[in-house]
Amino acid sequence: MRDASGSLPIIDVAPLVAGDAGKLEVAAAIARACRDVGFFYVVGHGVDATLQDELVDASRRFFALPVERKLEIAMERGGRAWRGYFPVGAELTSGRPDAKEGIYFGSELSADHPLVKAGTPLHGANLWPSDVPELRRTVLAYMSALTELGHALLRGIALSLELDEAYFDERYTHDPLILFRIFNYPALPADQRDAQWGVGEHTDYGLLTILKQDESGGLEVETLDGWREAPPIEGSFVCNIGDMLDRMTRGRYRSTPHRVRNRGTRDRLSFPFFFDPGWETVVRPIETCPEETPRDRRRWDGLDLQAFDGTYGDYVVRKVSKVFPGLRDALGAAS
Numbered sequence: 558m559r560d561a562s563g564s565l566p567i568i569d570v571a572p573l574v575a576g577d578a579g580k581l582e583v584a585a586a587i588a589r590a591c592r593d594v595g596f597f598y599v600v601g602h603g604v605d606a607t608l609q610d611e612l613v614d615a616s617r618r619f620f621a622l623p624v625e626r627k628l629e630i631a632m633e634r635g636g637r638a639w640r641g642y643f644p645v646g647a648e649l650t651s652g653r654p655d656a657k658e659g660i661y662f663g664s665e666l667s668a669d670h671p672l673v674k675a676g677t678p679l680h681g682a683n684l685w686p687s688d689v690p691e692l693r694r695t696v697l698a699y700m701s702a703l704t705e706l707g708h709a710l711l712r713g714i715a716l717s718l719e720l721d722e723a724y725f726d727e728r729y730t731h732d733p734l735i736l737f738r739i740f741n742y743p744a745l746p747a748d749q750r751d752a753q754w755g756v757g758e759h760t761d762y763g764l765l766t767i768l769k770q771d772e773s774g775g776l777e778v779e780t781l782d783g784w785r786e787a788p789p790i791e792g793s794f795v796c797n798i799g800d801m802l803d804r805m806t807r808g809r810y811r812s813t814p815h816r817v818r819n820r821g822t823r824d825r826l827s828f829p830f831f832f833d834p835g836w837e838t839v840v841r842p843i844e845t846c847p848e849e850t851p852r853d854r855r856r857w858d859g860l861d862l863q864a865f866d867g868t869y870g871d872y873v874v875r876k877v878s879k880v881f882p883g884l885r886d887a888l889g890a891a892s
Contacts, residue, residue: 564786565597565787565795566597567600567790567793568586568587568590568598569599570602571601574601574603580716583713587714588717591717591809591810596796596815597796598796599767602706602794603706604703604706604794605702608695612769615695619689624644626688627686630686634684635681637681638673639678640661640682645657650754650756653754656742657756658741659740660738663681664680664700666681666682668681696737706767707767708730710765711764711832729764730832730835732835733834733835734834734835734869735831738830739827739828740755740756740827741824742773742817757816760813761797762872762876763799763801764801765831766831767795767796768794768796769827769828770789773824773826774788775817776795776815777816784816800862801840804865805846807843807863812862833869836869836870840865
């Protein structure tokens, strides 16, 4: 385990992926990273590099299309499944439009799946662009690989909390909510690069985010010492914990605010994969986690996570309704 030259910790998770000796050492490194900053790089993850390159190539092809072609898979056509394309400015963070466009994906579910038949938000079929047919195969393969990695990392997080490594699988992630995004942050005019946020300060909703970023950089993480850049490191993913893990650990592991600004001269691609509790699971504190002394920092949104009581579905729908106000009616969510 090493430090990224004064940046975030780099953790070799190969023992977790393979189930080999050395898992406890990896877990100890994860514990330090989660307590100190809530972000870390992972290497030794085993996700095929060729698959990642194919994903990047297909994504660049899609975002290079004319906007009217991209809108053939507009999110409005995805309905309650919350899938498809949105143009620049259509997604909000803290009420402000983000300077990014993107495609939303999730687990590919048929119309006869029980949760789809019940009209459950965020469940259903993905929308695939006819102009880039290879995107379907590539995205589904990538989501499958990242799902396996997510299970391995949650085993490490369980061990880091001195729990049985199957703790999360048995209670929350045997059938996880899988959401995947491909974001494109267009290059901005020189006079806007320092002022315009691609996505403003926020935390992620669930348990664990596994992020692939391109070589452009631009990700920033809030630490107790101020904002810190998280530059791309070849062959790695950036991982961060979400609000529900913060809730479960009573604040021992904090969901850390982060933001993105594209200061480069070319478009920036980002691939966040969200590995979250099952929709109907009730999120409760881990009994062995003591309550933490509050840090000298308020959450960006003023929310008290420890006061939340309900299912993960309840939580994420409330959040989604603020990110995409136009979907409130489709999702049946309150503002």
